[in-house]
Amino acid sequence: MSQIKLLEPDLSFIREMKANGGEDLKKCFQCATCSVVCNVSPDERPFPRKEMLWSQWGLKDRLLGDPDVWLCHQCHDCTKYCPRGARPGDVLGALQRMSVLRYGVPAAVARMVNEPKYLPLVFGIPVVILLVFMAASGTLGIPQGEIIYRKFIPQWPVVDVIFPLTAIWALICSALGVRNMWRELVKQGPQIRKEYSYSPLEWVTVYVGGTIMDILKHQFFKLCETNRSRYTAHFNIVWGFILLAITTACVAAGVYVFGEQTPYALTNPIKWIGNLGAVILIVGSIIAIRNRLVQGEAAGKATYFEWLFLWVVLATGMSGLLTELLRLANIPYVAYPMYFVHLVCVWFLFAYLPFSKFAHMLYRTTAMVYAKYIGRQLSKGVDISVPAPAGGH
Numbered sequence: 276m277s278q279i280k281l282l283e284p285d286l287s288f289i290r291e292m293k294a295n296g297g298e299d300l301k302k303c304f305q306c307a308t309c310s311v312v313c314n315v316s317p318d319e320r321p322f323p324r325k326e327m328l329w330s331q332w333g334l335k336d337r338l339l340g341d342p343d344v345w346l347c348h349q350c351h352d353c354t355k356y357c358p359r360g361a362r363p364g365d366v367l368g369a370l371q372r373m374s375v376l377r378y379g380v381p382a383a384v385a386r387m388v389n390e391p392k393y394l395p396l397v398f399g400i401p402v403v404i405l406l407v408f409m410a411a412s413g414t415l416g417i418p419q420g421e422i423i424y425r426k427f428i429p430q431w432p433v434v435d436v437i438f439p440l441t442a443i444w445a446l447i448c449s450a451l452g453v454r455n456m457w458r459e460l461v462k463q464g465p466q467i468r469k470e471y472s473y474s475p476l477e478w479v480t481v482y483v484g485g486t487i488m489d490i491l492k493h494q495f496f497k498l499c500e501t502n503r504s505r506y507t508a509h510f511n512i513v514w515g516f517i518l519l520a521i522t523t524a525c526v527a528a529g530v531y532v533f534g535e536q537t538p539y540a541l542t543n544p545i546k547w548i549g550n551l552g553a554v555i556l557i558v559g560s561i562i563a564i565r566n567r568l569v570q571g572e573a574a575g576k577a578t579y580f581e582w583l584f585l586w587v588v589l590a591t592g593m594s595g596l597l598t599e600l601l602r603l604a605n606i607p608y609v610a611y612p613m614y615f616v617h618l619v620c621v622w623f624l625f626a627y628l629p630f631s632k633f634a635h636m637l638y639r640t641t642a643m644v645y646a647k648y649i650g651r652q653l654s655k656g657v658d659i660s661v662p663a664p665a666g667g668h
Contacts, residue, residue, distance in 0.1 A: 284333040292330055296576045297369035303327040303361035309353035314498035315346060317651055322346065323353055323363040330366055339377050340463025342651070344370045345635070345642035350499030351575050365576045372580045375634045378459075380451040388630040391579050401622040405615065408433045417611050422602045423538070427611045428618065430530070441626045448629040453641050460645050486643045502574055508562035512588060515556025519595075522549035538602065553596045560589035584632030591620040 292300065305328060310321040322343035329338050338344060344367055351364040372389070379385030387393045409415050409428060418426040428434065489495065491513070496506040525545045529535040539546050564585050566574045594617035601610035628634060645651075 282332060282334065285335040286333055288335040289330070289333040291373060292366065292369050295369035295372050295580075296578050297330065297362075297366035299360060299362045300327060300330045300366045301361075302359045303331065303357075303363070304359055306358065308356050308358060309361075309363040312352050312356045314352065314500065315348055315350075315495050316343075317346075317646075319651070323367055326367060326370065327361065327363055330370070336459075337463055338370055339374055340459035342460055342464070342642040342645050344374060345639045346495075346646060347371075348495055348499060349575055350496070350502050350505055351573070352499060352501045354575070355501045355573070362572075362576070368575060368578075368581075371635060371638070372578065372632075374456070374638060375452075375580075375630065375632075378452040378455040378638065379630045379634070380448055380455065384448075384627075385630040388627045389580055394583075397627065398619065398623065401619045401626070404437060404622075405433065405618060408437065417607055422605060422607050422610050424598070424602075424611070424614045425536075427614065437622070441622055445625050445628050449634075449637050452629045452634065453637055456638055456641050457645070460642070464645070464649065482644050482648050486640060486647055489643065490640065502566065502570070504562055504566055505574070508559045508566065511555045511559025511562065513559075515552050515554075515559055515592065518548050518552025519556065522552060550596070550599070553592050556592040557589065557596065560585060560592060564589065581632055587620055587623055591617065591624055594620055 289300075305324065307324045309327070310316055310324040313321065313323070316322050326338060326341065326343060329341075347364065347367040349364055349368055353363040354365065357363060376382070376385050376389060388397055405428065406415070412429045412433065414427055414429060425434075493506060493510050493513075496509060499506065522545055525548070526537060526539075529539075529545070530537070567577045567582075567585070594613055598610065598614045598617050601613055604610075624633060629637065
């Protein structure tokens with residue numbers, strides 16, 4: 276006889292889901308159209324139908340330990356074809372935000388980053404930190420002569436202390452969040468069988484490495500049909516960050532290993548990589564923001580959680596590019612403040628990475644690794660018959 280499980284609905288969880296963008300979840304009549312039209316959903320126990328049912332019941336623990344919440348790529352094919360207007364994509368988007376709050380450590384920082392009333396505080400923290408270090412270094416004024424940014428914000432102690440410590444903070448918080456998520460996945464998921472055993476090399480090459488390759492190629496974004504420009508935007512943003520990370524690593528090596536100080540000449544290949552990364556990051560951000568503004572709810576309900584991330588990404592790319600252009604134009608009274616703004620945005624992005632929309636990089640990757648690990652993957656080569664879109668939805 277199978278074991279009987281007691282369902283414990285959480286009504287406060289349902290209210291929280293509605294407040295986070297999933298207010299239409301009660302419209303779902305379980306017709307399963309959403310699971311049929313989704314090209315990313317696996318054949319076995321497909322999403323998002325079961326997530327809609329669990330959401331209606333308020334099964335918090337089951338949902339927050341469900342990898343399928345993160346396998347959803349928010350393309351909104353399901354929302355377009357839903358005959359009831361239940362907007363499954365928005366429900367899963369709400370669950371993703373709530374998962375970030377659930378996994379985030381420390382929880383107080385996660386709540387602070389995701390509450391609009393704390394926006395002045397979350398930006399004020401890096402501003403105050405930079406100003407205190409600049410005051411201690413005696414560099415609060417606009418320097419005279421050639422524009423060299425380290426005269427305004429010194430390499431030591433500002434850049435060499437603040438940003439490595441910020442990176443360590445982000446790494447520790449990210450690791451704790453991923454650990455919390457993995458525990459939930461194992462707790463709520465299928466029992467791990469012996470055939471799932473692996474060697475460390477296999478884990479890195481097959482599961483983690485294979486997942487990262489899928490992400491870099493945007494393997495699953497390509498399968499989305501309704502909002503194809505989302506693929507373009509996301510691809511540009513991801514590769515913009517990658518190129519800028521390569522640039523940062525090269526500059527750090529130049530400064531600390533080879534003793535080559537910035538600024539570099541425009542003919543330097545490192546400068547080319549950085550400028551290309553900045554441009555495609557800006558382009559991707561603008562496409563993503565335009566989709567939200569022009570398509571409205573067809574692109575998914577835009578929440579504070581998403582808007583904050585998109586605008587900060589755009590501000591980071593724009594301020595970085597303007598910092599270079601203003602230096603070349605020799606406009607110090609604008610260039611130096613712009614550099615300050617750029618560093619605030621960079622600090623914001625990475626210090627709050629485990630608590631913002633940026634955290635989807637961590638948790639979707641973890642969910643995809645877990646799905647690959649237990650053999651839960653999309654069946655390739657399956658033709659799906661898609662019904663006509665529901666009128667008005």
